[in-house]
Amino acid sequence: MKQFTYTKTSEINSAVQEGSANKTAQQGAEIRFIAGGTTMLDLMKLMVETPNKLIDINHLPLDKIETTSGGGVKVGAMVRNSDLAHHPYIKSHYQVLSEALLSGASPQLRNMATTGGNLLQRTRCVYFRDTEFACNKREPGSGCAAIDGDNRMMAVLGTSDKCIASNPSDMNVALMALEATIHITGKDGDREIPISQFYTLPGNSPDVENVLKPGDLITHVSIQPMPPGSNSTYLKLRDRASYEFALASAAVITQVKDGKIAHARVALGAVGTIPWRSPEAESVLVGTAPTAENFRKAADAALKDAKPQTHNKFKIELSKRCLTHALKLVTTA
């Protein structure tokens, strides 16, 4: 770990102002917010993150879960993952989100981890986490050790020849399916960004992962209500039964009317370089009967552009089985 200075603030504006001195809000940032610290401290110990300054945002007044007049919710960035997962309104109205959160990490980690921090958690690519290896995401232009290395956990969708790292989050997959909106306060004021436009594909610059600019503070995440009568679920597949990142996961929301799927939202985890919404699967589903055959067609559509690496071809089929099964669960519930 590198020496750093540490400040604490309970005011959003001062956090934003202090953060604005940053040259970038992406990899290489010299000023970092620290929320639960479960990503941040981990990467600092590994020397993957080497900020000069940490701004502790744990005391910002952003720890509320509020229902909105339209029946949606507005979740403060500092709401802990466990509080969000166990909140009665979330459990009853956004099952997919509660399940996704509870499938992640461990109780201790979820007690620390925050909504804002989870949105920004970094890849688990082992080469990214080990400074002895080439990694374009950590050190632009140095190469990608994963492409010829151990790439079992890596992505099959949204990859580039510069980076194939998967986004490991569970929560964000659910938020993708829920079409959440991310509220940001920056040095030029407040703005709202649909989550579908928040993450950026690696392309030629995998060090840039999202649209955040220096000083940008995530204040809230808001979610619209799901269409009436719809069901949702999150299914996560992994080697061991608990406490492991996904090999494949699926967040699905469906509304079935008169024996046909009237509304469908599908997002996949662990297979994309970003949490992966699949409009392809959704359009296959809408208007069809909720049958195993149609689910499989949707899964085929979702993965049709998948590009396997040397050790992760199985993830394509696994992801399809995961989505197919999640759709079965959610339509028979």
Place this chain on the structure above:
Amino acid sequence: MSDNKDSNPKQKQSADHKQSTNQKSSTDQKPPANQQPAQTAVLEPKRTSVGHETRRIDGPLKVTGKAVYTSDHNFPGMVYAVPVGATIANGKVTKIDAAEAEKMPGVHAIYHRTNIGQLFRVAPDSTFTAYTDEPRPPLEDDIIRYYGQYVALAVADTFEQAKAAADAVKVTYQEEKPNVSPKLTADDKVKVESHRGDAQKAFDSAAIKLDETYTTASQTHNVIELHATVAVFDGTKFTMYETTQGVVNHKNVLVQVLGVDPENLQVISKFLGSGFGSKITPWSHCALAGAAARKLNRPVKLVVSRKMSFHAVGHRPRTQQRVRLSAQPDGKLTSIQHDYFNHTSMLDDYKENCGECTSYLYSTPNLRITSALSRRNVGTPTSMRGPGAVPGLFATESAMDELAIKLKMDPVKLRIINEPTIDEGLNLPFASRHLIGCYKQGADLFGWDQRDPRIGSMKKNGLTLGWGTAGASWIAERFPAEVAIQLNNDGTARVSSATQDIGTGTYTVFAQVVGDKLGIPIEKVEVVLGDTSLPAGPLSGGSMGIASIIPATTKAIEKAVDTLLTAAVQSPLTKFSGAKKTELALTNGNVHRKDQPSKEGVPFETVMQQVNLNKISGKASSPGTFSGKKQSSMHSYGVHFVEVTWQEELARLRVSRVVTVIDAGKIMNPKTGRNQIEGAIVMGLGMALFEGTEYEPTKGAPINSSLADYILPVNADMPKMDVHFLEVPNTELNEYGARGIGEIGLAGLAPALANAVHHATGIRVRNLPIRIEDLMGEST
């Protein structure tokens, strides 16, 4: 045994009582060798603490945080050391630039080859008394042979300063391509381990045969208590607080490496958070900490990080095993061939003896076993729980299952058909072998007769079930041991030996043995271990600790009791004054006349008080069993029955149920005993499904070197476990007939699981771990 509850001591007593009568009638039971006549003269119920479900006597210390582990030791003026590991796996150090690091805050020194002082090699040893798997001391030369090999050591006031300084040391290398290839070939001579008849000829002419190759992954021990040394040097003498499974061996190695006289080095290890074999022999960091303490004349603490634990404190090497079996149509084996490789490091000849059990497990006239080593740029491998037998049985017991399928025969029946009457490898009678008994009891408890052998045919709650079984065996030996006993005039006893409790329950079982012999409650027994200033005790390895200490303890107690009785008759102040020593005995804690029951006697402490004695001591040693000609083949046996559930639409495999029956002689403490087997089952599940150290091909680094990336089982993976002991004691090894149980539970679990997987899925996975992709037919 599992239904023995602590809450019903009465029932427990009578169960034990029944057991001991059973033992008497058992065929294995030889007349007790060194029974004290003193204890048999008047028949009366003897108070005994052996065989009881006894809680760990050190449990309260552990759960209250009072147990002091190695890295918990702190001393005034202590400094912290952090090693610098090589970031190449093959090549040479050309330059070490420590200028910047030396100037950093709190830094005392940056040590490397040219300034640490001379460290010496360990002389060859085959007796496990001054043994190390990596005899080359750290920093002996500039050649790098594995990733993470220590090249320097940063020492500073705080751990954080030392770590920062270690990171700031600039090392320049001349790098060569490392060889960490998982494909193993013989780099050294192929060694014939055992042979009889003409296996190849029998194989060639057989109608039913099998020729398959199996591999097991490299495994890192991943003990929860990290390896650590706290070295204290007073100008002459070292006190080394170590994480070790063998304080005596540790000392004997370190005196050589550091070049000091034996009386100037003491090793202390009071509690261990597991070793699994990785802490049997000292590793480079111990010498580095000692050398730094001597240079600085200050206590030095060095804790090996989790990541470094994947480099330089041993691992179970990768194995590649070809098994050829041939059989008659009735299932009788006509030949067994077992040819195996394991990877070893560039310098050391660590052999993973996969053929350990192959020569005696089944009857066959023709057999050939060979071993060979493959040199790789990896750290030195070492023993990991059940070395040799555990990976070896994965191959041979998987092959037996495959053969049973070829023969369309039940796999249990195939084992019964091939049960030998003698150890055909050694040509000796079995001292005690009840493998078929294990199969029968296990099959019964598991409900094996309900098994439908057709692949994927058994269903439950929408899941496909797979049932598999495999047998196991492990050595039953003794190390030499020395034990001291002390009777105190307050009615307590103290027993001491320089062995150690590695978390398995040695403190507790030691107290039980002493309690049993003296007839006093275990609360009155103080057990002192883990310190080389005590009489030299055994390594905690090979599941031999308890078996080894029993004879010496018994003899030491006999000596102390003899002294006690001598005092009782010599003193005019006791009621035994003037009696003959041979007329007296110590039973249930009382000194009494043999022709009277013990309750007519006097507590031993009263005798001591009457004579005005503070303590009475006895010390004795017993030899090991490795040297000398064997009269019989002595092993433990066991069987696992495993149920897996398979959900093809999710490619989800889980282990739901394990029934294990172990034939390991007398179980001294069923509670700690069952705990050993259950822990081993979980470890076997990890070996079968998750664990594997991945060496990255370009740099040769173990790439999944963290607890998040090296997958071990977690609570949610635990199956329902049902552990049973046959408990047929054989007293050749010691008077209770106790053998080791630390390793046998891991042996055979992985093949039983793989066999169950085949039954559920039809997919035979011969390369561990079994991964999701294997079961999807998409392994890469």
